[in-house]
Amino acid sequence: MTTMTYREAVRSALSEALRRDPRVFVMGEDVGRYGGAFAVSHGLLEEFGPERIRDTPLMESTFVGAGIGAALNGMRPIVEIMTINFSMLAMDQVLNNAATLRYMSGGQLSVPVVVRMATGGGRQMAAQHSHSLEGWYAHIPGISVLVPATVADARGMLLAALEEPDPVFIMEHATLYPMEGEVDEGSGACDIRKAAVRREGQHVSLITYGACLWKALAAAERLAEKGVEAEVIDLRVLRPLDSETILASVRKTRGAVIVEEAWRTGGFAAEVSAQIMENAFDVLDWPVQRVCGVEVPAPYAKHMEDASLPQVEDIVEVVEANLV
Amino acid sequence: MTARTTRSSSAAKKQHYLDLLRQMLLIRRFEERSSDVYQVGKIRGFLHLYIGEEGVAVGAMQTLTPEDAIVSTYREHGHALARGMPANELMAELYGKATGCSKGRGGSMHFFDAERRFYGGYAIVGGGLPIAVGLALADKLMGRKRVTACFFGDGAVAEGEFHESLNLAKLWNLPVLFVCENNLYAMGTALAVSHSVTDLASKAQAYGVPSQAIDGMDVLAIEAATSEAAARVRASDGPEMLEMRTYRFRGHSLADPELYRTKEEVERWKEHDPIPAFIQKLRDLQLLGDPDLEQIEASVKQEVEAAVAFAEASPWEPLEDLTKDVTAS
Ligand SMILES: Cc1ncc(C[n+]2csc(CCOP(=O)(O)OP(=O)(O)O)c2C)c(N)n1
Ligand SMILES: [Mg+2]
Numbered sequence: 344m345t346t347m348t349y350r351e352a353v354r355s356a357l358s359e360a361l362r363r364d365p366r367v368f369v370m371g372e373d374v375g376r377y378g379g380a381f382a383v384s385h386g387l388l389e390e391f392g393p394e395r396i397r398d399t400p401l402m403e404s405t406f407v408g409a410g411i412g413a414a415l416n417g418m419r420p421i422v423e424i425m426t427i428n429f430s431m432l433a434m435d436q437v438l439n440n441a442a443t444l445r446y447m448s449g450g451q452l453s454v455p456v457v458v459r460m461a462t463g464g465g466r467q468m469a470a471q472h473s474h475s476l477e478g479w480y481a482h483i484p485g486i487s488v489l490v491p492a493t494v495a496d497a498r499g500m501l502l503a504a505l506e507e508p509d510p511v512f513i514m515e516h517a518t519l520y521p522m523e524g525e526v527d528e529g530s531g532a533c534d535i536r537k538a539a540v541r542r543e544g545q546h547v548s549l550i551t552y553g554a555c556l557w558k559a560l561a562a563a564e565r566l567a568e569k570g571v572e573a574e575v576i577d578l579r580v581l582r583p584l585d586s587e588t589i590l591a592s593v594r595k596t597r598g599a600v601i602v603e604e605a606w607r608t609g610g611f612a613a614e615v616s617a618q619i620m621e622n623a624f625d626v627l628d629w630p631v632q633r634v635c636g637v638e639v640p641a642p643y644a645k646h647m648e649d650a651s652l653p654q655v656e657d658i659v660e661v662v663e664a665n666l667v
Numbered sequence: 668m669t670a671r672t673t674r675s676s677s678a679a680k681k682q683h684y685l686d687l688l689r690q691m692l693l694i695r696r697f698e699e700r701s702s703d704v705y706q707v708g709k710i711r712g713f714l715h716l717y718i719g720e721e722g723v724a725v726g727a728m729q730t731l732t733p734e735d736a737i738v739s740t741y742r743e744h745g746h747a748l749a750r751g752m753p754a755n756e757l758m759a760e761l762y763g764k765a766t767g768c769s770k771g772r773g774g775s776m777h778f779f780d781a782e783r784r785f786y787g788g789y790a791i792v793g794g795g796l797p798i799a800v801g802l803a804l805a806d807k808l809m810g811r812k813r814v815t816a817c818f819f820g821d822g823a824v825a826e827g828e829f830h831e832s833l834n835l836a837k838l839w840n841l842p843v844l845f846v847c848e849n850n851l852y853a854m855g856t857a858l859a860v861s862h863s864v865t866d867l868a869s870k871a872q873a874y875g876v877p878s879q880a881i882d883g884m885d886v887l888a889i890e891a892a893t894s895e896a897a898a899r900v901r902a903s904d905g906p907e908m909l910e911m912r913t914y915r916f917r918g919h920s921l922a923d924p925e926l927y928r929t930k931e932e933v934e935r936w937k938e939h940d941p942i943p944a945f946i947q948k949l950r951d952l953q954l955l956g957d958p959d960l961e962q963i964e965a966s967v968k969q970e971v972e973a974a975v976a977f978a979e980a981s982p983w984e985p986l987e988d989l990t991k992d993v994t995a996s
Contacts, residue, residue, distance in 0.1 A: 368808065394808065400838065405797040405831035412801020415786060416736070418808060420801075439791045440798060448779035448787060449770030450992035484993050508995040 345528050350520040352494045353383050353459070355528065356501035357421065361391050364419060367505065370397035370406055371423030380425045381461055381520050407433035407458060411441050411510070414456035419505055424460040427514060428474050441510040442485030457504045462490075462514040463554055463604055467648055470640035475604040477514045477553070478611035481581035486510045488581040489535055492556040494524025496579060499533025506532055516554035538579055538588040544572030547662050548592040550615055551602040552578040555653055559602050562658035571666060581611055589615060590623050597628040600661050602653050607635035629665045634658050681954045685963065687729070687886055688949065691721040691942050692967045694745040697754055700971045701744070701761055701775075705921050710761045712774045713790075717745035719916035722941035723848055724749040726889025727816065727911075730897045736784045736806075736815040738799040741776035742848075743788040746818055752780050758974035764981035771984045772992075792853075793826030795819060796845070800832050803841035807904060814897050816844045822853025824870060825861050833874040836906040844893070844900050845871065845908040848883065850915045855927035871908035883913030884939040887948075914939070 347355070360367045369384060369391075375398040378385035388396040399406040403424060410422035424430045430437075437458075444452045464473030481488045489504065489511060491497045497515065504511035541556060542563050549559040556577045563573035574592050578584070593599045599619055601612040612633045619631050637651040698716045705714050717724070724745035731737070731750075739746040747757055752768060760767030761775055769779050776790040786802065789795035799817035806813045823829055824847060836843045849867055851858050858865050871878035877899075881892045889911060896907045914936040918925050949955035 397839075400831070400834060402827075402831035402835065404828055405800065405835055408794070408797020408828070408832075409801035409804055409835065412786075412798040412803075413805040413808070414801070415798070416802045416805035418805045435791055435794060436797060439794055440789070444779075444787070445994065446992050447769055447773045447777045448781065449768070449772050451769075451779050451781040452786070453995065487994075 344525045346523055347494060347526055348520065349494050349497045349515070349522045349524065350381060350383050352498035352524070352526055353501060353515065354385065354387070355526075356498045357384060358387060358390065360421070360502065360505050361387070361395060364505070366417065366419040367421060368395040368397060368418065369421045369423065370399050370410065372399055372401060372425050374398060374423050379423070381517065383520070384423070403429050403432035404436055408436040408440060410456045410458065411436060411444070411454055414454045415444070415452055420456050421505070422456060422458045424458060426472065426517070427460045427462040427476050428472050430460055430476070437480070437486070437512075438483055442483045445509065446485060453508045454510050455508050457501070457511050457513065459501070459513045459515060461517040463516040463518060464636075464641050464648065465518050465554070465652055467643055467645055468641070469643040473641035475636065477581055478605050478609075478614070480512050480514070481584075481611055481614070483582070486512055486582065487535065489513045490552040490579065490581055491515065492519070492553050492577050492579070494522065495526050495530070496533065498526055499530060500535055503532035503535040514553065518554050535580055536583065536585065538585040539577045540574060540588065540592065541577045542573065542575040544574040545596055546572045547598040547600060547666060548574045548576060548589075548596045549600050549602060549658065550576045550578065550589060550592075552581065553604070555602045555604060558653060558655050559658060561655045562662070565655065565659050566662055571662060573662065584614070584618070586618050586622070589618065593619050593623045594626050597626050598666060599627070600632045600634060600658060602634045602658055604636050604652055606638050607633060608638060610635055632661050632665060634661055684949055684954055685959060687725055687890070688942070688945055688955070689963045689967060690725045690749055691886065691945065692963060693754065693970060694721045694724065694748050695942060696967050696971045697748060697757070697974070698744055700975060701758065702917075702921065704761070704975065710775070712776070713741065714761070714775050714921045715742040715919065716915070716917040716921070717742055719936065719940065720848060720850060720883065720913045721745055722886035722889055722945070723846070723883050723911045723913055726886040727846055727893040729890050730894040731814065731816055733784070734811070734813050736786055736799075736802045736813065738786050738795040738802070738815065738817045739788050740795060740819055741788050741790040742820070743778055743818070744775070747778045747780070747785060750780070750783050750785050752778065752783060752785060754970050754974040755977040758978040759981045762978040762981070763983070764978055765984040766977070766981040793819065793823040793828035796823070796828050796832035799843050800836050800841060803836065803843045804839065807839070807841055812901055814842050814844050814900050816846055816897070818846045818848060820853060821847065821849040821851065821858055821867060822856070822861065823847075824867050825853070830874070833871055833876050833906065833908070837875045840904045841906055842900045842904050843906040844897050845876070845906060846893075847908060847910045848913055849910050850913050852915070852919070852928070854919045855923070857927070868908065868910040876906050876908050878908035878910060880910040880912055883911030884941045884944060886941055886945050916940070
C-alpha cells in the first residue's frame with residue numbers, strides 16, 4: 344500500500360495506461376504544457392511526448408467528437424474536459440454521437456472513449472464554475488457515468504474504464520484532488536458496476552456519491568455518538584446504477600437519506616428516491632429524504648456557498664428529525 | 668477532359684463513364700422510388716432526397732479506397748450507394764426492417780456500414796465533422812495513409828463545429844477531405860441569409876486549409892478535383908476542402924412546402940441536371956448509344972425494384988431486441 348493523493352492516483356492510472364497500451368493517448372485543454380488545470384497530467388508530456396499528450400485548442404465539442412472518432416477507429420483516447428461546467432459545449436457530441444452510435448448502427452460500431460472532467464462546488468468559484476451535472480449525464484442510455492470518491496477508486500476506475508467497449512464518463516470532484524488515501528499500486532482495474540457500503544449500520548441508509556461521501560461519513564460518525572448507526576452507501580457508478588445494493592440497505596435500515604450537491608429538482612437523488620419508492624416502499628418507516636444543493640446559482644461568498652451545499656449538520660438534522 | 672484521366676484504353680474509359688452514369692442513375696431512381704413508397708406510408712420519419720446532387724457523391728467517391736473512411740449527413744442515400752452499400756439493405760433500412768443496414772434503428776438519416784467504413788449519417792448539423800477529425804487522428808497516430816472524406820452542407824459551415832474542425836485538422840495536419848455540398852439552402856434559409864461571407868471555400872483558407880469551389884453538377888469535374896485533392900491529403904497528411912456548388916431539385920425533406928424559392932429558380936437549375944448533362948456529354952463523345960442507356964436504365968430499375976421487394980419481404984426486428992446494442996453488455 345502506498346499513500347498518495349487523489350490527483351496522483353488519477354495520474355498513476357494515466358501513466359500506467361499510456362505505458363502499457365500504445366492506443367491510449369490523452370487530449371484536452373492544457374493537459375500538456377500547463378500540466379493539467381488541476382495538475383493531474385503534470386509530467387506526462389515530458390514522459391510521453393506531444394503525440395500522446397495533446398494540448399487542444401478551446402473547442403470542447405470538437406475535441407470530444409474527435410475522441411469519439413479516434414475511438415471508432417481503433418484508439419483508446421482519454422479526453423479531459425477541464426471541468427463539467429464547460430462540458431455543456433460538448434453535450435451534443437456526448438448525447439447524439441457517443442451514446443448513440445452503437446445502437447444506431449445496429450451494433451456495428453463501438454466507441455471506447457474515456458472522458459474525464461472535474462465537477463462540483465465548494466471552492467468559491469461562483470455560479471459558472473461550481474456545477475454538479477453528473478445527473479444530466481446519468482440520464483443518457485449508452486454511456487457509463489463514474490463518480491470516484493476515494494483515492495483507490497480514482498485510480499482503479501480509470502483503468503477499468505479503459506477496458507470498456509463503450510463510452511465512459513468520469514466525474515472527479517475538484518475538492519478531492521489533494522485528498523490523501525491508500526492505494527495498492529500494483530492493483531489494476533477495479534469493479535465499475537457496484538456501489539460500495541462504506542460504513543455498515545442498521546438505523547438509516549445515507550446514500551451518496553463523490554465528495555459528499557466524506558460528509559455522509561462524518562455525519563454517520565456524529566450520529567454514532569448519539570447511538571444512531573447509519574449505513575453509508577457510496578454509489579460509485581451513476582449509470583448503470585447498482586439498485587440492488589441501495590435496496591438491500593434500505594430493506595435493512597427501513598429509512599433513507601440521499602445526499603448530493605446537485606439541485607434538488609430533477610437531480611440524481613430524485614432517481615434514487617423513485618427507485619426506493621417503486622421497490623421498497625413497503626419497508627419504509629418514514630418517507631425518503633433528500634439533502635441537496637439549494638436551488639440558486641452557486642454564490643461566491645463563503646458563508647452563502649456553504650449554506651447552498653449539503654453539510655454534515657444538514658444530514659444529521661434530517662436523520663434526527665425523521666428517525667422514530 | 669482526356670488530360671484528366673490516366674485511363675489509356677478507350678474501352679476502359681467508356682466503361683468507367685458508363686459506370687459513373689449508372690451510379691448516378693441508381694441514386695436517382697432509388698430515391699424516386701423511395702419517395703413513392705413514402706407517399707403510401709411505408710417509409711416514415713424524415714426523408715431527405717439528394718436528387719440533383721448525385722454527381723457529387725458519385726464523382727467524389729471514385730478515388731476513395733476501401734480503407735478510406737466516409738462521414739456523411741442525414742442526406743446520405745447517395746453517398747451510401749456510391750460507396751457500394753447494397754440497395755437492398757438501404758431500402759430495408761428506410762422501411763425500418765431487421766435486414767436494414769442499421770437493423771431498423773437508424774432509418775433514412777442514419778445509414779452505417781462498418782465493413783465499408785461508412786461511419787454514418789449524422790443528423791445534427793455539423794456533428795459529423797469532429798468525428799471525421801477523430802477518425803483521421805487515429806489514422807495518423809497509427810501511421811496509416813488513409814483519407815477520411817467528410818460530407819456536409821452549406822448550413823453546417825455556419826456551425827461552430829465547422830470552424831473548430833477545420834482549425835484542428837489543419838493544426839494537427841490530419842488527412843481529412845472536407846466536402847462541402849453547397850446546394851444554396853439550409854432548409855429554407857438561403858446562403859446569403861446565413862453567411863456574412865458567401866464564398867464558402869474562402870472560409871477554409873482562413874484556417875490554412877487549401878480549398879476550391881467546383882461545379883457540383885459536373886461529375887467529371889468533381890471526380891478530377893476530388894482525385895487530386897485526395898491524393899494530396901493522402902500524401903501530406905494535411906486536410907483540404909472542396910466546395911461543390913450544387914442544387915437540390917426536391918424539397919429539404921418530403922415535408923417541405925418550398926415556400927422560400929420559386930419554381931422558376933428550380934427549373935433553371937434543372938437545366939444543369941448532372942445526369943442529362945453527362946448523358947449529353949457521353950453522346951457527344953460517341954461513348955453512349957441508345958442501347959447502352961436503355962440497358963443501364965433497365966438494370967437500375969431492376970436493382971431498385973429488387974430492393975423494394977427485399978424490403979417488403981424482410982422481417983421486423985423482434986421486440987425482444989429493443990434494448991440490444993445500447994451498450995455491448
Ligand atoms: C444542430 C442542428 N440544427 C438544426 C437542425 C435542423 N436542420 C436539419 S437539416 C437543416 C439544414 C442544413 O442545411 P445544409 O447543411 O446546407 O444541408 P442540406 O440539407 O442542404 O443538405 C436544419 C436547419 C439540425 N438537424 N441540427
Ligand atoms: Mg444546403
